[in-house]
Amino acid sequence: MPDSTATVGYGGRLEDEAIVTRLDAAVDWARKNSLWPMPMGLACCAIELMATAASRFDISRFGAEVMRFSPRQADLMIVAGTVTYKMALAVKRIWEQMPDPKWCIAMGACASTGGMYRSYATLQGIDKLLPVDVYIAGCPPRPEALLDALLKIQEKISREPGLKRLKKTPAEKAP
Amino acid sequence: MATALEAVQALQQRFGSAVGAPATFADRLTGRDEVTVTVAREQLAAVCRSLKEAGFDFLVDICGVDNHDSDPRFAVHYLLYSFKNRCLLRLRVGVPEEDATVASVTSVWKGADWHERECYDMLGIRFTGHPDLRRILMWEGYPFHPLRKEFPLEGQPSNVPDVAFTEAAPLQGGPFVTVHGPHVADREPAVRENALPEDIRSVEPNKP
Numbered sequence: 001m002p003d004s005t006a007t008v009g010y011g012g013r014l015e016d017e018a019i020v021t022r023l024d025a026a027v028d029w030a031r032k033n034s035l036w037p038m039p040m041g042l043a044c045c046a047i048e049l050m051a052t053a054a055s056r057f058d059i060s061r062f063g064a065e066v067m068r069f070s071p072r073q074a075d076l077m078i079v080a081g082t083v084t085y086k087m088a089l090a091v092k093r094i095w096e097q098m099p100d101p102k103w104c105i106a107m108g109a110c111a112s113t114g115g116m117y118r119s120y121a122t123l124q125g126i127d128k129l130l131p132v133d134v135y136i137a138g139c140p141p142r143p144e145a146l147l148d149a150l151l152k153i154q155e156k157i158s159r160e161p162g163l164k165r166l167k168k169t170p171a172e173k174a175p
Numbered sequence: 176m177a178t179a180l181e182a183v184q185a186l187q188q189r190f191g192s193a194v195g196a197p198a199t200f201a202d203r204l205t206g207r208d209e210v211t212v213t214v215a216r217e218q219l220a221a222v223c224r225s226l227k228e229a230g231f232d233f234l235v236d237i238c239g240v241d242n243h244d245s246d247p248r249f250a251v252h253y254l255l256y257s258f259k260n261r262c263l264l265r266l267r268v269g270v271p272e273e274d275a276t277v278a279s280v281t282s283v284w285k286g287a288d289w290h291e292r293e294c295y296d297m298l299g300i301r302f303t304g305h306p307d308l309r310r311i312l313m314w315e316g317y318p319f320h321p322l323r324k325e326f327p328l329e330g331q332p333s334n335v336p337d338v339a340f341t342e343a344a345p346l347q348g349g350p351f352v353t354v355h356g357p358h359v360a361d362r363e364p365a366v367r368e369n370a371l372p373e374d375i376r377s378v379e380p381n382k383p
Contacts, residue, residue, distance in 0.1 A: 085317075119328055120343075
């Protein structure tokens with residue numbers, strides 16, 4: 001057993017202080033436990049999104065508390081709310097500004113399918129524009145459902161060959 | 176109402192037949208106390224300037240109306256309020272379909288800007304002299320005016336390459352769509368899915 005009071009550093013033997021794993025798994029592990037969400041709050045789902053980030057539900061337990069309002073620093077877009085055709089142009093543009101690799105959650109009925117807004121003004125599901133990884137049912141969904149979606153994204157990331165797909169090709173990104 | 180009627184009488188003296196007879200509506204229960212007057216389209220800007228000088232300093236709303244199958248087809252309503260005299264006045268202007276233009280009143284009330292853009296976006300009525308007549312609710316380049324009566328609620332497909340596209344929304348099916356049926360349990364999705372007992376669902380509507 002290493003001495004817990006010893007100075008931390010390269011002092012010990014290799015088998016005590018090293019973890020043997022695949023590089024893919026290490027990259028995936030780093031990615032999935034530090035997702036930086038882009039909170040695309042467009043309607044009432046955004047309130048639940050904020051509740052998820054607040055103390056009671058505390059999304060930081062899963063390493064995704066760093067909400068970034070700049071798409072260049074985010075890798076998970078949470079589309080929370082009704083996407084009108086006018087706003088869809090902005091959502092698409094912000095998505096394209098996010099660096100690869102990136103993931104997308106369609107939160108709630110509106111973002112997934114247009115929800116109750118069956119009209120000329122509303123995009124019938126953000127998946128017509130972006131590749132969605134996880135859909136959340138609900139109007140709006142509870143914070144627990146959003147956390148569940150986050151865990152599903154983490155599962156999905158941990159199955160990816162992270163090293164090979166450091167950069168997704170455009171063909172793979174197509175919805 | 177009295178002050179609004181006085182203002183209308185002053186308008187009639189100044190503009191003659193361009194200003195119609197005022198229609199009044201008052202209701203003590205709701206506190207509504209309204210005067211509506213029809214104004215000739217050509218004289219609208221002058222009438223508005225005159226009304227602003229007469230104390231109507233606040234433009235509450237501008238809304239376009241599509242009276243399909245009537246002549247003229249469109250109407251634009253201007254709701255004015257005077258903070259000094261505490262009264263409302265509504266102007267109504269008829270707009271024919273073949274020449275759907277109205278003079279802009281942005282030079283009289285600055286707040287008219289976005290109201291006129293909305294009216295243009297939804298009904299296609301153009302406001303001459305507007306400083307920046309763009310769409311405000313739909314995306315720039317959208318080929319339709321959705322509040323026209325012939326336009327379907329679900330929308331029409333459109334595609335402007337490299338800008339945007341639209342598709343018609345499905346109106347049937349899905350958890351949020353109300354279906355036809357006599358009883359609330361048949362119509363409303365929430366009730367339908369909560370599976371009311373059979374004896375409640377079988378009750379005929381409108382029977383004691």
